[in-house]
Amino acid sequence: MPTIASKPSGAKRGRPGHDQDSVLSIAVQVFNKHGYDATSMGTLADNLGISKSAIYHHVPSKGDLLDKALDEALIPLEALGEDPRATMGTAAERLEFVLRSTIRVLVERQPYVTLLLRLRGNTEIERRALERRRAVDRRLADLVVGAQQEGSLRADIDPRTTTRLMFGTINSLVEWYRPDGPSTPQQVEDNAIAMMLDGLRA
Amino acid sequence: MPTIASKPSGAKRGRPGHDQDSVLSIAVQVFNKHGYDATSMGTLADNLGISKSAIYHHVPSKGDLLDKALDEALIPLEALGEDPRATMGTAAERLEFVLRSTIRVLVERQPYVTLLLRLRGNTEIERRALERRRAVDRRLADLVVGAQQEGSLRADIDPRTTTRLMFGTINSLVEWYRPDGPSTPQQVEDNAIAMMLDGLRA
Numbered sequence: 001m002p003t004i005a006s007k008p009s010g011a012k013r014g015r016p017g018h019d020q021d022s023v024l025s026i027a028v029q030v031f032n033k034h035g036y037d038a039t040s041m042g043t044l045a046d047n048l049g050i051s052k053s054a055i056y057h058h059v060p061s062k063g064d065l066l067d068k069a070l071d072e073a074l075i076p077l078e079a080l081g082e083d084p085r086a087t088m089g090t091a092a093e094r095l096e097f098v099l100r101s102t103i104r105v106l107v108e109r110q111p112y113v114t115l116l117l118r119l120r121g122n123t124e125i126e127r128r129a130l131e132r133r134r135a136v137d138r139r140l141a142d143l144v145v146g147a148q149q150e151g152s153l154r155a156d157i158d159p160r161t162t163t164r165l166m167f168g169t170i171n172s173l174v175e176w177y178r179p180d181g182p183s184t185p186q187q188v189e190d191n192a193i194a195m196m197l198d199g200l201r202a
Numbered sequence: 203m204p205t206i207a208s209k210p211s212g213a214k215r216g217r218p219g220h221d222q223d224s225v226l227s228i229a230v231q232v233f234n235k236h237g238y239d240a241t242s243m244g245t246l247a248d249n250l251g252i253s254k255s256a257i258y259h260h261v262p263s264k265g266d267l268l269d270k271a272l273d274e275a276l277i278p279l280e281a282l283g284e285d286p287r288a289t290m291g292t293a294a295e296r297l298e299f300v301l302r303s304t305i306r307v308l309v310e311r312q313p314y315v316t317l318l319l320r321l322r323g324n325t326e327i328e329r330r331a332l333e334r335r336r337a338v339d340r341r342l343a344d345l346v347v348g349a350q351q352e353g354s355l356r357a358d359i360d361p362r363t364t365t366r367l368m369f370g371t372i373n374s375l376v377e378w379y380r381p382d383g384p385s386t387p388q389q390v391e392d393n394a395i396a397m398m399l400d401g402l403r404a
Contacts, residue, residue, distance in 0.1 A: 153403065153404055154402060154404045156396065157393050160385075161385050161389070161390055162393060162397060162402065164374065164378045165394055165397055167374065168370050168371045168372075168374020168375070169367050170370075172370020172371075176370075183360060187360065187363070194359055195364060195368075195398055196398075196402060198356075200359060201355060201356070201400060202353055202354055202356045202357070
């Protein structure tokens with residue numbers, strides 16, 4: 001299953017050793033910096049500290065890395081939909097659970113979600129990932145509709161517009177949240193929920 | 203002052219004539235589609251329906267077009283801060299006015315604001331525009347602090363995080379709002395204000 005060979009530290013003089021996680025972590029940074037399309041195998045090799053001729057020994061293809069990196073964002077986003085708190089209880093309770101869990105995934109997997117949100121859909125791998133993202137998004141949209149129907153969300157909002165505004169709020173986190181900043185993940189999560197569900201007015 | 207020459211319709215067989223507004227409107231679409239850095243004068247000429255050798259007669263430089271296009275977003279954003287409703291009254295009233303007016307500018311000047319929000323800051327023109335954008339953003343940040351201090355915004359939110367979440371909500375409009383979609387600008391504005399200031403819960 002692991003297609004990126006584990007490399008013992010020091011195997012290449014003065015160059016860091018890489019396991020699959022560190023290759024993925026570096027690759028996603030490079031993709032986010034230069035854009036996936038604009039990143040060549042040569043650029044990846046440079047950033048991994050290995051030679052251009054050695055990169056195919058470590059990385060089967062750029063697409064393989066992209067696929068694995070997107071799984072790092074999509075698998076936890078898909079998993080939270082299977083949690084009993086996302087499937088049982090009132091729609092309002094489920095909506096709050098899904099919003100909070102989504103924020104947590106965005107904060108914990110920030111570079112991987114950034115990559116997902118910037119996808120253009122130019123390749124088959126990208127299109128498959130975008131289809132999975134749309135399925136995740138639809139779940140939130142359905143909860144907004146459900147919560148409005150059960151009377152727990154106000155009647156004067158449009159569910160479609162509201163879902164898009166919520167995603168705007170939440171997805172912006174990947175652009176500005178800094179793990180070493182003054183706010184903890186819990187504070188950011190509580191702040192976003194306070195604004196969206198209860199409003200900022202005292 | 204106008205540096206892009208007005209061209210009478212039909213001056214070039216089968217090609218549309220352009221005035222300064224139509225050149226700007228086409229250029230901003232091209233910049234948003236390909237990215238400003240990746241857009242060549244040749245690409246602009248193709249999209250304007252004029253020859254590569256003629257483009258410098260109509261457009262002094264790519265930077266000149268960028269500067270003018272960014273003004274289309276920045277001038278109205280700066281102007282709303284001079285409105286009496288942004289400078290008088292309680293901080294909460296001024297905050298709501300600025301939020302509503304900002305949403306209106308984003309919807310009315312969507313392609314120009316899109317260009318502004320995607321700037322990378324690679325050139326002096328871009329850096330000047332980003333500095334003007336930061337000044338506009340600071341005004342909203344100050345209003346959030348002021349409204350919290352006067353007791354009209356809840357005490358348990360962080361002004362800095364809240365300001366960023368508000369910009370996430372509002373700025374997302376340029377990515378998804380469609381003038382020919384089911385919602386009017388007024389509905390989108392009311393929906394966003396309802397969510398941010400009063401919350402979605404019934």
